Amino acid sequence: MNKVKEVVDKILLSLSSILIIAMVVLSIWQVLARYVLNISSPGTEELTRYMLIWFGLTSAAYVFGAKKHIAILFFREKFNPKIQRVIERTVDILVILTAVILMGYGGIKVVMLTTTQSAAATGISMALVYLSLPVSGLFTIFYTIHSMISNETRENEEVGV
Secondary structure: OHHHHHHHHHHHHHHHHHHHHHHHHHHHHHHHHHHOOOOOOHHHHHHHHHHHHHHHHHHHHHHHHOOOOOOOOOOHHHOOHHHHHHHHHHHHHHHHHHHHHHHHHHHHHHHHHOOOOEOOOOOOEHHHHHOHHHHHHHHHHHHHHHHHHHHHHHHHHHHOO
């Protein structure tokens, strides 16, 4: 399972890197085109905006998997280790439910609703833009399940099972 996580990490890091580099290049081109060449480049702004959506959601999934996201540990640390594990499991289940319902189900519904719509300047299908929701939801679910399995394995090793 750790090997799969490493592959998913590399995929998300590579995708995020490509997206941020492309956004920088497109933004520089847009500024040069507008202020130096005195031409309009409307497609670059739209494309950059859609890349930003994908970048934000895929990067958030990666950060979530790396356990670098914002967490409020103050309350959890007030309890004993057994209750901390219960709180952690409860939060994991809530994260999975949220990702399944909002990002997965809701995202797929939005993708289905927008299959006939296309962006004004680039002609990109809006379904492709909204596909970022269920994709990042899938990665979030994967990372949460991986974390639950890893924590369970680590707890069993500590107890000596």
